[in-house]
Amino acid sequence: MTISRGASDELSETQPGTATLTLDTQDGWLTPGNPNSGYFPFVRRNAPIRISQAVMPAQVGAAPWPLAQMGDDFDDEVIDPTLWPGTYGAPVETGGRIRIPCVSGTPAGVQSARSWTLDESHVAVKASTVPAASTSSAATMSLRVTSTTAGTRLAWQYDAVAGQLRACSDVASADAGATVLTYSAIDHAWWRIREAGSSVLWETSPDGWEWTVRRTLATPGWVTSQQQQVELDATRTGGGTADYAEFDLLGAAVRPRFWGMVNEFPVEWEGLYSSVTVSATDLFKRLNRLPEMRSMLGMEVLTSDTLTGIYSFLAAYFPLAEPAESTSAGSVAGSGIGALASTQVGVGGGLQFGDEGVPETAEPAVTFTPSSATAGRYLVGDMGPQMASDSTTWLPHIQVWIKTSTVSRAILGMHDTVLDHQLVLALNASGVLTVETTQDGTALTLATTSSGNLADGKWHHLVFDGAAKRVYVDGAAVGGPLVATSTQDVRTLYVGGYRSARLFSGQIAHLSVHLATGPCGAVYAASYGALTGYTGEPADSRVERLARYAGLDSVTIRGTTHDPVASQGPGGSGVMARLREVESTESGHLYAERDYYGLAYQSRDLRYNPSPADEVFTISYADLEPGLRLADDDQKLVNEAEGTRPGGATQQVSAPSSVLAFGPYEPSGGALNLLKTTDLKVADALYWLVSRYANPAPEIREVPIEAATMPFFLDILDADISSYFTIFDLPSQALSSSARVTVEGYTETIKEQSHVIQFRTSASARDSVWILGDSVYGVLGTTTRLAY
Numbered sequence: 001m002t003i004s005r006g007a008s009d010e011l012s013e014t015q016p017g018t019a020t021l022t023l024d025t026q027d028g029w030l031t032p033g034n035p036n037s038g039y040f041p042f043v044r045r046n047a048p049i050r051i052s053q054a055v056m057p058a059q060v061g062a063a064p065w066p067l068a069q070m071g072d073d074f075d076d077e078v079i080d081p082t083l084w085p086g087t088y089g090a091p092v093e094t095g096g097r098i099r100i101p102c103v104s105g106t107p108a109g110v111q112s113a114r115s116w117t118l119d120e121s122h123v124a125v126k127a128s129t130v131p132a133a134s135t136s137s138a139a140t141m142s143l144r145v146t147s148t149t150a151g152t153r154l155a156w157q158y159d160a161v162a163g164q165l166r167a168c169s170d171v172a173s174a175d176a177g178a179t180v181l182t183y184s185a186i187d188h189a190w191w192r193i194r195e196a197g198s199s200v201l202w203e204t205s206p207d208g209w210e211w212t213v214r215r216t217l218a219t220p221g222w223v224t225s226q227q228q229q230v231e232l233d234a235t236r237t238g239g240g241t242a243d244y245a246e247f248d249l250l251g252a253a254v255r256p257r258f259w260g261m262v263n264e265f266p267v268e269w270e271g272l273y274s275s276v277t278v279s280a281t282d283l284f285k286r287l288n289r290l291p292e293m294r295s296m297l298g299m300e301v302l303t304s305d306t307l308t309g310i311y312s313f314l315a316a317y318f319p320l321a322e323p324a325e326s327t328s329a330g331s332v333a334g335s336g337i338g339a340l341a342s343t344q345v346g347v348g349g350g351l352q353f354g355d356e357g358v359p360e361t362a363e364p365a366v367t368f369t370p371s372s373a374t375a376g377r378y379l380v381g382d383m384g385p386q387m388a389s390d391s392t393t394w395l396p397h398i399q400v401w402i403k404t405s406t407v408s409r410a411i412l413g414m415h416d417t418v419l420d421h422q423l424v425l426a427l428n429a430s431g432v433l434t435v436e437t438t439q440d441g442t443a444l445t446l447a448t449t450s451s452g453n454l455a456d457g458k459w460h461h462l463v464f465d466g467a468a469k470r471v472y473v474d475g476a477a478v479g480g481p482l483v484a485t486s487t488q489d490v491r492t493l494y495v496g497g498y499r500s501a502r503l504f505s506g507q508i509a510h511l512s513v514h515l516a517t518g519p520c521g522a523v524y525a526a527s528y529g530a531l532t533g534y535t536g537e538p539a540d541s542r543v544e545r546l547a548r549y550a551g552l553d554s555v556t557i558r559g560t561t562h563d564p565v566a567s568q569g570p571g572g573s574g575v576m577a578r579l580r581e582v583e584s585t586e587s588g589h590l591y592a593e594r595d596y597y598g599l600a601y602q603s604r605d606l607r608y609n610p611s612p613a614d615e616v617f618t619i620s621y622a623d624l625e626p627g628l629r630l631a632d633d634d635q636k637l638v639n640e641a642e643g644t645r646p647g648g649a650t651q652q653v654s655a656p657s658s659v660l661a662f663g664p665y666e667p668s669g670g671a672l673n674l675l676k677t678t679d680l681k682v683a684d685a686l687y688w689l690v691s692r693y694a695n696p697a698p699e700i701r702e703v704p705i706e707a708a709t710m711p712f713f714l715d716i717l718d719a720d721i722s723s724y725f726t727i728f729d730l731p732s733q734a735l736s737s738s739a740r741v742t743v744e745g746y747t748e749t750i751k752e753q754s755h756v757i758q759f760r761t762s763a764s765a766r767d768s769v770w771i772l773g774d775s776v777y778g779v780l781g782t783t784t785r786l787a788y
Contacts, residue, residue: 368497618728
């Protein structure tokens with residue numbers, strides 16, 4: 001198994017993480033399309049895949065041992081008589097698990113010696129197979145930590161008949177206050193009992209890595225005063241079909257190594273031997289394959305319902321950005337909404353698609369040019385029966401952009417098939433926004449907002465919250481709740497007028513209808529920031545915004561220095577390209593996580609002035625694999641750099657002494673185009689680059705380690721991108737006896753009893769910044785440079 005993550009060096013982009021696994025498939029279970037496979041139908045391309053390393057604890061010292069040192073992977077087909085001196089009911093090890101029979105009237109299990117302690121320790125196990133209920137009156141499997149008093153114990157117990165998992169602190173074999181969970185094979189795959197800070201905690205995990213506390217209890221006195229015994233057991237009573245419970249990886253410490261999607265399952269044969277070499281790629285593969293984004297405004301409309309915190313969804317979205325020759329407009333919400341057709345009213349007037357639209361979108365808008373309020377063209381369409389049904393169940397919210405200089409016109413309207421329910425947004429004779437509603441077929445009730453004159457020839461963003469009966473104009477609430485009725489069963493939509501009258505004169509863009517269980521207007525109103533492409537928002541907020549556009553629930557932000565960034569308003573490029581723009585502008589680091597399907601973004605200050613206290617590990621040169629090398633070349637040399645920003649000056653920073661010594665070296669990509677908001681920030685970024693690489697010191701760029709043999713195996717596995725560690729006792733020819741390096745990426749090869757990691761590294765000192773008066777970082781230009 002081989003896994004590769006990260007970048008080749010700190011000046012390169014992180015690459016998509018990859019994993020390659022060669023597996024035996026003699027049973028055909030990993031043959032794609034095999035209906036007899038136990039994994040069918042999930043042996044397919046793009047199936048999700050996770051890879052984790054389970055590290056078994058080492059037992060050291062003399063008894064009593066902390067339970068965290070108890071470990072058994074059950075891999076050798078023989079129950080360890082030293083660890084499990086007590087067995088009953090014929091348990092066996094098979095297939096890398098311990099199998100405990102679950103037979104009516106015959107309890108079965110294994111018991112450890114009473115030479116362990118839970119005090120400030122823990123015990124964990126994977127519940128691989130649970131027994132079936134069958135027709136039994138009871139069927140259970142348990143993990144127990146027992147006291148010297150019979151029936152006094154801490155336990156996780158699965159009840160097959162009730163379909164429940166119980167967290168128990170038994171006295172006399174009972175606990176009336178047990179925490180009872182509805183069992184989930186995924187959420188409760190791992191069980192742990194832990195004692196810490198005078199409390200016992202019962203925890204579950206789907207993967208052995210992320211744990212959820214299910215119960216907390218003050219530590220019973222016997223936990224700290226006695227030695228305990230661990231028991232794994234299964235019982236069945238009242239008849240029923242016999243089966244078994246299986247446990248695995250007792251005491252294992254799990255470390256995620258990869259999370260991604262399978263590219264292929266190619267099966268190969270050599271004679272009668274069959275194998276499959278599975279290749280997989282992390283989240284970057286999906287991000288790189290996403291279609292080009294719409295404008296930031298369009299993406300806000302498409303994704304803002306993920307921010308409402310209640311049930312809401314986009315029911316219809318008409319960007320109104322069709323080409324000039326179009327005669328109809330369509331919804332891109334993907335919900336089967338009908339198109340809006342250009343419809344003539346009276347004689348004269350016109351309607352034109354393709355005119356310049358909302359700023360910072362590079363998307364056109366539709367322009368209405370009626371000859372009068374009752375002569376011209378507008379858009380009319382049947383939104384369909386699904387909209388009618390949904391709007392009866394959920395409350396409609398509307399957002400739209402307008403630009404006009406004409407008062408007393410209708411912006412849009414909608415109604416049901418018999419005109420009982422109607423809703424109209426319009427401008428009155430003073431250009432003030434009004435909301436007109438009815439729900440019983442009577443005359444429309446007029447509610448006048450306090451929006452002020454919107455017929456001023458400027459673009460305005462309007463939101464009507466159909467739950468709170470409030471309006472938002474240009475990102476802010478206008479007045480309080482309006483006297484308006486709820487509208488439902490709506491089907492017919494008019495844009496640029498209403499029912500052959502009050503024809504709109506001006507432009508309309510980005511009309512959307514959202515349905516929700518409650519008020520969401522404030523969330524939709526935030527889309528107004530797209531008018532400037534969200535210029536000035538900090539870089540971490542921009543990364544989170546772009547991740548949302550990509551359909552990701554969250555992104556992990558590490559670091560605290562996040563400069564304001566410029567607009568990325570227009571569409572036309574993929575989300576990954578946009579994220580890379582922010583990453584390069586900020587000298588940050590973007591990569592796919594290995595412990596969940598998500599993104600991580602690190603700001604540049606995360607690497608400032610590394611502290612020995614935060615090193616993931618230290619290692620002797622003698623413990624490394626062969627191949628350590630000190631590099632001194634021009635691979636990273638940069639002594640002059642030119643850069644600019646949107647609408648800003650073009651500037652250059654250079655290091656004359658380096659240029660004189662080595663000749664000019666520019667960044668490999670040429671001049672930098674940075675999303676900075678001031679020229680000063682561009683100059684700072686250029687200085688930051690040149691000051692670090694005008695004369696880079698010799699460095700160690702690759703560090704090979706056989707991690708599996710190291711007593712600090714877990715610490716090595718914890719090393720990730722931007723972690724740092726120190727190599728000490730270097731050979732006498734080295735510049736110093738130790739070197740601290742920062743991880744840029746790594747390739748790991750995992751085999752039976754072997755885990756070789758080839759770290760790709762850079763010199764940690766290169767990111768040291770000046771601190772006034774500091775004994776280590778107080779010499780500007782020698783050991784440090786100015787941070788920005």
